[in-house]
Amino acid sequence: MAGLHTVAALALVVALTGGVRCDAPDGYLVDRASGIGYKLVYQAQSWPVARDRCEEEGAKLAVPKTLDEFLFLQKLVRGMSYSAVSGSEYKLIVWLGIHNLDDYRVWKNVDGEKIDETGFHKWSRGNGEGFSNAPEEPHCAGVDAVNWLRDFWCHRRQPYICQIKVNTT
Template identity: 25%
Template sequence: MAALVATLPLQLVCQLIPTNLPTKDVKAFGKTEKFVLNFPQPQTPTIPTIPDGYVPYPDIGVAYKTYYEPVLWKVAKNRCTAEGGNLAIIDSMKKFEYVSRQLKPERVTHVGIHSLFDQDEWVSVKTGLPLTTIPWAPGEPNGDSRCAMVKYEKSGLCNIECSQIVGDFICEIPIPEGYKMPEERFEDIFGRITAN
């Protein structure tokens, strides 16, 4: 490119410079000219992050945020959607184990599985597709209740009446591609910081 610019007349070279760059008027020899102050710098790629309050679980590709605010299932679903996620889709024992660690005793916690459209078909709030591996507690689902939740003292999901039971809730977002877990840092007895 430099060789090309060197062989072009000055008027053509000036046409190669973008017009939206910052300029400054400089007066010299009784004439005012515009000079480009600087060229834009290349953009530094941004490192993907996770919103505050979410706990990442890279091995399952999601991050969870627990709200200890008893609300109805539909309110919980709408709150998660409003912040760019969905109620947690608990479709494996591993996800159930992660979520169970965040529960409070004697409380129920809403998750993103329901059978609102067909009593026999439990679907994900994220995709609307049927789920084939739901970690139900023994004897569940039972009755006509159409929304799933987790109870502190249960070993799997239970079904509840969507519009009558208030509970805490857990939102889920996907972990962004390229996300790196922050390094754990420790201070030794001499006050030195080390990464683990």
């Protein structure tokens, strides 16, 4: 069932972006401007498990490095079927590959880069402030349909977006 919703969300984004022919694995939709393929996964996982699942298929949790990439990811989230998300109580946040698990004062992406040095690091009001290393603080980041980056608790099971570089023509 989630597969049908994924196809519907992908069709919406293809219509919005003009589509593209590429060498992307099944389930990935390509942002023609960046040459990056994205796959929205409806089976919710904790942030570490989502990171590992993306890596298992040769991808990584999505990392927006430009405003345009972030807005493309947000379009994916806006087009998703929230009722199709399984395993999550709070279906509105979708995991991205951003965290401050190593040092609560420094938000990094899964490539090990500080996000304030990669080009995109705009947070929703009150998010991304990293108050402490305490486990009750949010240490992972995601995106929702209308806000900038959102911090959230890594142990919470959320849908997530994998990304992979593809060849486009």
